[in-house]
Amino acid sequence: MKTQYRLFIILCLSILLTGCWDLIEINQYFFISAIGIDMYKKEENPIEEDEKEEINKIAQEDRFIITYSTPDLRAVGKNATSDEPRIIMSSISSNFYETTKELATRTNRNFTFTHTKVVIIGEEVAKNQNYMKEIFDNMGRHEQLSRKTSVLIAKGEAKEVMKIEDPFEPVTGYLVNQITEKKQGGARYSDMVLEEILTELYFNGDVLMPRIVPGKGEIKVAGTGIIKDFRLIGWLGEIETIAAMFLLDRVNTALINIKYLDTILPYIITNTKTKTHLAVEEGKIKYIANIDTEGYMQQYILDAEDKLTDQRSITAIEKQVKDTLEKQIKATFNKLQKEFKVDALGLGRHIRKFKPDLWDEVEDNWDDIFENIEFEVNVDARLRRIGMTK
Amino acid sequence: MEMIKMYGKNNKISNLQVAFLMGHTIIGVGILSLPSTLAEVLGTSGWVAVVIAGAIAIIPVTMISKLMAMYEGKNIFEISSHIIGRPLTYVALTLVIIDALGQGAFVTRIFGEVIKMFLLFSTPLEVILLTMLLTVVYTVRSEVEGVARFSMIVIPFIVIPILIMSTVLIPDLDFTNLLPIFKVNPVQIFNSIPSIFFSFGGIELLLIYMYYSKNPKSALKYNIGVVIAVTVLYLFSFFISLARFGEKGLAAQLWPLLSLSKAIQFPSAFIENVEGIIMAIWVIIAFTTLMSTMFSMTVLLGKMCKVEESKYFTLPLLPLIYFLSLIPGNVVLIYDFIQVFTYIFGTFALLLYPTVLYTLAVLKRKGEAKKNENTV
Numbered sequence: 001m002k003t004q005y006r007l008f009i010i011l012c013l014s015i016l017l018t019g020c021w022d023l024i025e026i027n028q029y030f031f032i033s034a035i036g037i038d039m040y041k042k043e044e045n046p047i048e049e050d051e052k053e054e055i056n057k058i059a060q061e062d063r064f065i066i067t068y069s070t071p072d073l074r075a076v077g078k079n080a081t082s083d084e085p086r087i088i089m090s091s092i093s094s095n096f097y098e099t100t101k102e103l104a105t106r107t108n109r110n111f112t113f114t115h116t117k118v119v120i121i122g123e124e125v126a127k128n129q130n131y132m133k134e135i136f137d138n139m140g141r142h143e144q145l146s147r148k149t150s151v152l153i154a155k156g157e158a159k160e161v162m163k164i165e166d167p168f169e170p171v172t173g174y175l176v177n178q179i180t181e182k183k184q185g186g187a188r189y190s191d192m193v194l195e196e197i198l199t200e201l202y203f204n205g206d207v208l209m210p211r212i213v214p215g216k217g218e219i220k221v222a223g224t225g226i227i228k229d230f231r232l233i234g235w236l237g238e239i240e241t242i243a244a245m246f247l248l249d250r251v252n253t254a255l256i257n258i259k260y261l262d263t264i265l266p267y268i269i270t271n272t273k274t275k276t277h278l279a280v281e282e283g284k285i286k287y288i289a290n291i292d293t294e295g296y297m298q299q300y301i302l303d304a305e306d307k308l309t310d311q312r313s314i315t316a317i318e319k320q321v322k323d324t325l326e327k328q329i330k331a332t333f334n335k336l337q338k339e340f341k342v343d344a345l346g347l348g349r350h351i352r353k354f355k356p357d358l359w360d361e362v363e364d365n366w367d368d369i370f371e372n373i374e375f376e377v378n379v380d381a382r383l384r385r386i387g388m389t390k
Numbered sequence: 391m392e393m394i395k396m397y398g399k400n401n402k403i404s405n406l407q408v409a410f411l412m413g414h415t416i417i418g419v420g421i422l423s424l425p426s427t428l429a430e431v432l433g434t435s436g437w438v439a440v441v442i443a444g445a446i447a448i449i450p451v452t453m454i455s456k457l458m459a460m461y462e463g464k465n466i467f468e469i470s471s472h473i474i475g476r477p478l479t480y481v482a483l484t485l486v487i488i489d490a491l492g493q494g495a496f497v498t499r500i501f502g503e504v505i506k507m508f509l510l511f512s513t514p515l516e517v518i519l520l521t522m523l524l525t526v527v528y529t530v531r532s533e534v535e536g537v538a539r540f541s542m543i544v545i546p547f548i549v550i551p552i553l554i555m556s557t558v559l560i561p562d563l564d565f566t567n568l569l570p571i572f573k574v575n576p577v578q579i580f581n582s583i584p585s586i587f588f589s590f591g592g593i594e595l596l597l598i599y600m601y602y603s604k605n606p607k608s609a610l611k612y613n614i615g616v617v618i619a620v621t622v623l624y625l626f627s628f629f630i631s632l633a634r635f636g637e638k639g640l641a642a643q644l645w646p647l648l649s650l651s652k653a654i655q656f657p658s659a660f661i662e663n664v665e666g667i668i669m670a671i672w673v674i675i676a677f678t679t680l681m682s683t684m685f686s687m688t689v690l691l692g693k694m695c696k697v698e699e700s701k702y703f704t705l706p707l708l709p710l711i712y713f714l715s716l717i718p719g720n721v722v723l724i725y726d727f728i729q730v731f732t733y734i735f736g737t738f739a740l741l742l743y744p745t746v747l748y749t750l751a752v753l754k755r756k757g758e759a760k761k762n763e764n765t766v
Contacts, residue, residue, distance in 0.1 A: 020510075020513070021510065021512045021513040021514070021517075022509075022510045022511055022512050022513055114665075140642070143507050143508055145652070146652055146653075147649070147652045147653040148652075148653060195562075195634070195635075195653050198639055199635060199636040199638075199639040202636065202638035202639040202642055203636065203638050203639075349636075352570070352637075353566050353567070353569035353570060354566075354569060354570070356569075356570035356573040357573075
């Protein structure tokens, strides 16, 4: 009796321990490093004949061309069996998930998004409000996608960007990730990641997103896409982006060119802090930004009459930096406020946080009030170091 | 008898263990969704509701602790029979069992859903649940000492990783998101208290654990301490997730604490994603909650059937919890079900029953004291 009982347990074990439903070996995975989303245009990519004949195809609406880029693990290691450092796949479909399923019919690997570094949205897609809402909902809901993923808007098509093979880092995802994380950046792009973008979008749908530009054989992350009500309405250039980043207090280091003594001098910012606050004066809201910067000169003029060691020239340069920065920042703020009428700098959120009672008053017609907000910027620029020579 | 005592098998646990068992029951899975519920209903002022609910929760804790200390050495069945009579006791304890059953089933299901979503995509939900339940049954059958020791030993495994991960999170937190912190709407807060208060459900199981305390007279301060600790933990998780997601962003999350794990990246570390660690903690939290509810049910059933050994009741509970946990059709329904469940059975077990018992017990004591005076 006892033996039978034991035998029964052992037999049970053979059923319970036979394996794992979810077992997938690491070499059976494609670690998608970058996702590109573009608009599907019927004229350019007509559906093949045999697909049209599919009887059960119930009004399938293809909307996107979705491109995946993944490092080819066969090219890693000592005994690499492949020269190609990366694999690019694309498919026409109506969302991420369909692409995964469609590509599954063409590849022998499983897809995983846990290590996805970057999502690139094509310009055309970004201009469509509904598509943007879908895509961002998807990314927020996705259980594999890290919330630290960079989300960028491509000038032109995302696929173009992803096709470019950089000589140093061919895998698009890692390349963009390394660009945005490196220390010598110049604040020429918004470094917001998915999480921060989602926070802004949840609030009112206005945000600044980094732009990625395909060049000849290289990729450039520079400039900003302006998102209003979940859709792309315009761009900020590189210099304008620096100004916007100052207002958001996201500048670590930046370079400001100033006109001085009939030439252009670089003032390199090493340290900066922006403090913004709101004042209500005679029923009008005034937005005041106080910016403190510290920096050094990397370049001056050989044999100049006014030596850089002269305290007067240092003061003059500081004044020049102050004027230049104030002008740039004012121009950018005006562009966002008057031209695009978009609260992408988060003024509404600022009021909600620091002046909740005021927010209760202005919330309902915030759009109108935002246009008439007065803006003031005060820069306190300090020149700390002058390099190795006098 | 002497031999058994030598090995410490006297079926008594320390006050700290009692308090920790209660803490595990309270935390359960409510903590997963609490921050987003708070943000959704109350916005940035959600913390006020937590503080008030925590303060209210001290009332039943005090009542139960004092009641059980009053009748030291007697279990809840005997106490209740003594105070409100046997038939009513049967009814009341059945309701308490149903309350624990609901909590257990809820924990089981949410546990399964989360594991399936993040970890085991193609493993059938049934297998996940059964594995968990069988392990719990095994632990619960080891009597109160095993259960209590387990609930103590897992604490560092929960606390240390959470502390490390919070440290990594700090640079990403925007604490201005907590503002406006003092813009409080009293009416809204008042209305939200009932639902927030049930995040402290589980206190009622002190009715069972307190019997095993070595020294119930001094248990009160430990129990209150744990309730305060739980309140602080709730506040902590609310503030961290609010700082990370912002008011509206937090309200949109289903399980904000799990979403937080998506937002942590160890800077240039070998392991980039920490979901694995979060899942490990999550398994422990769900396990301890399920364990304590199941243990309470086992004991109550044993006492109601008046048998010495109650551990034979554990295994039959398994199919009950299992099928109950599978009733809700989807994730949204799970929360609707548990809401109704706690409103009916939770109110009874957590507030009504202890209050009645305690009030009558105090009155009875006074009556007896008077009687004694008269006879003397």
